[in-house]
Amino acid sequence: MKVLLGITGCIAAYKAPELLRLLQKRGCEIHVAMTENAQNFVTATTLAALSRNHVFTGMFSDPDSVSGLDIAIDHIRLAHSVDLLLVAPATANALAKFANGIADDFLSTLYLATRAPVVIAPAMNSDMWSHPAVQANLRRLVSLGVSIVEPEEGYLAEGIIGKGRLAALETIVDRAFQAGAPPQDFRGDxxxxxxxxxxxxxxxxxxxxxxxxxxxxxxxxxxxxxxxxxxxxxxxxxxxxxxxxxxxxxxxxxxxxxxxxxxxxxxxxxxxxxxxxxxxxxxxxxxxxxxxxxxxxxxxxxxxxxxxxxxxxxxxxxxxxxxxxxxxxxxxxxxxxxxxxxxxxxxxxxxxxxxxxxxxxxxxxxxxxxxxxxxxxxxxxxxxxxxxxxxxxxxxxxxxx
Ligand SMILES: Cc1cc2nc3c(=O)[nH]c(=O)nc-3n(C[C@H](O)[C@H](O)[C@H](O)COP(=O)(O)O)c2cc1C
Missing domain, CATH: 3.40.50.10300 (CoaB-like)
Known part of the structure; x- marks a missing residue:
């Protein structure tokens, strides 16, 4: 399965390299797109080394692109070629952009351009998670057919216990396979x-x-x-x-x-x-x-x-x-x-x-x-x-x- 792993600016982004490895162990080819803010938490170099692929970081800032043209075309090519878009961890900001069709960076543009199944694993502070605006965006995404891997209750970075911690990586991998490579167990029916x-x-x-x-x-x-x-x-x-x-x-x-x-x-x-x-x-x-x-x-x-x-x-x-x-x-x-x-x-x-x-x-x-x-x-x-x-x-x- 060819997976585009989207990483956004959450503290849980430090888990993204491990998620990438787990997906690779299950035989996935991984391409990574990071938001600018995600790069404050994990480096593109780490993800490029692990994925052995170019990491997409910006719409126009990519060093390989000529005036952004190559990359702008690349995001459409990539959007069409992947079996799954997995965004993990996803910020409240990313949920809002996806739910409302805002395309102001590489990842959110790619989200609109792909017709592959989309799985999103949000992670955030529990007050952010329970905010009506975030919950409304989640409902909208579910109605658009996006599969949400709900965060867990647990110890958050702020030192409090609450709902918002990124779901277990194994759970995210299972859900990714369910969406991107569904079992053909109804073939013949x-x-x-x-x-x-x-x-x-x-x-x-x-x-x-x-x-x-x-x-x-x-x-x-x-x-x-x-x-x-x-x-x-x-x-x-x-x-x-x-x-x-x-x-x-x-x-x-x-x-x-x-x-x-x-x-x-x-x-x-x-x-x-x-x-x-x-x-x-x-x-x-x-x-x-x-x-x-x-x-x-x-x-x-x-x-x-x-x-x-x-x-x-x-x-x-x-x-x-x-x-x-x-x-x-x-x-x-x-x-x-x-x-x-x-x-x-x-x-x-x-x-x-x-x-x-x-x-x-x-x-x-x-x-x-x-x-x-x-x-x-x-x-x-x-x-x-x-x-x-x-x-x-x-x-x-x-x-x-
Ligand atoms: C230390 C730190 C940790 C953060 N963790 C989260 C988080 O877990 N979830 C979240 O939604 N936003 C978090 N934010 C806020 C986002 O980084 C911010 O909303 C940013 O605009 C998100 O950009 P992006 O969605 O383009 O990556 C954090 C910010 C800082 C400074």
Whole structure:
């Protein structure tokens, strides 16, 4: 794996040479880009000697460049050639620049130019870490698909204990491999994922829907695709871009979602139903906008088809994964659904908790399996939750092979 290691002006930059060595031990080719401030903490000479490659330090200040031209072209060439951009350690300043598209040095320009996966391991003082501006930038980065290796609680340079210490180097290396060289353990599978809400029209301008953003389903589709599966994503209306490499089928209503799921079911070896479908729809859709006349309006709702039930009836050997978004008795309701819908795995989440459920970039879930396994995952990014769900699908299949 060819890794571009970005180093910024943190005290933890002294750990960067060790990180570089660990990545090399795992067979990585390393190129280094340092911010100007990073050079106060670790020298370009050390990193050049260890990486055996030129270290990029400035947009125009590089001694090899003619008026900055060579280097300006180099950053695009490098951005396109790496398998992963790993920024470790990352300052609060670097997070802010990446989150807002500011490109005022070599590293931040390269961040915008690369289409490789990006992993960022921040390190800073605990008050800086918990500042709402830093947390907002982190949320933005997660929504842009960046994988954040959260800092740990521990002894900080200021002599206090708090959250902000650079994550363990082994953890950073593992996450780098997960993102940059994902295992191809779903090769040969066709994974059908449903995502997002559905919309049920009342009249040409009004509809019934729910608060699902589609983020969990999109992360699952992206992770399955990256791990080698042919991936079909059947999605209700969302604000998200379809992940690259995924076969995307957009629908609006529950009925349309049902039609597409049943149409493609035969091709799928794994079905993950992450969509929040509308259980009811208006019994009729008005052809014209309904006018107000000072009277109450009564909508008659009729039940929508139960897609999961129909899929379960044709389950055969495929693995079926469902989601339960609950606001009370999460595990009891989850277990009931697992049984009632003939699911192999059920991902239960309490959408009333902060940091879980609809529109959040993080989730707090418990994965339940038909054979009685229960895995509780604390609050983590939806990208991480997606990887864990895929891991549990493989583990389940292995137990029942
Ligand atoms: C001794 C020292 C240690 C610092 N450690 C950190 C740190 O761990 N995290 C951080 O976000 N900023 C830290 N800073 C502040 C950054 O160096 C500063 O915000 C700088 O503008 C970051 O520039 P860069 O992101 O271009 O590297 C430190 C500053 C000093 C003087």
């Amino acid at each position: 066709t994974v059908l994922v449903t995502a997002g809400p559905t919309c049920e029209d009342i009249d040409p301008v009004r509809f019934l829907t729910n608060r699902s953003s589609g983020k969990m389903g999109y992360q699952l589709a992206q992770a399955a695709q990256r791990r080698g599966a042919r991936t079909l994503l059947v999605s209700g209306p969302t604000k998200l871009d379809p992940p690259g490499g995924v076969e995307f089928i957009d629908v609006r209503t529950t009925e349309q979602m049902r039609e597409q799921v049943m149409k493609h079911l035969a091709e799928a070896s794994i079905v993950i139903k992450a969509a929040a479908v509308s259980d009811f729809r208006p019994s009729a859709t008005a052809g014209q906008k309904i006018k107000k006349d000072g009277q109450s309006l009564f909508l008659e709702l009729v039940p929508n088809p139960d897609i999961l039930k129909e899929v379960a009836a044709k389950k055969e050997s495929r693995i079926l994964v469902g989601f339960a978004a609950e606001t009370e008795s999460v595990l009891q309701n989850g277990l009931k659904k697992l049984e009632a819908k003939s699911l192999d795995l059920l991902v239960a989440n309490d959408v009333s908790q902060p940091g879980a459920g609809f529109d959040s970039d993080t989730n707090i879930v418990t994965i339940l399996t038909r054979d009685g396994k229960r895995l509780e995952l604390g609050k983590r990014s939806k990208a991480d939750v997606a990887e864990q769900i895929l891991n549990e699908i493989l583990a389940f299949r292995k137990r029942h092979a």
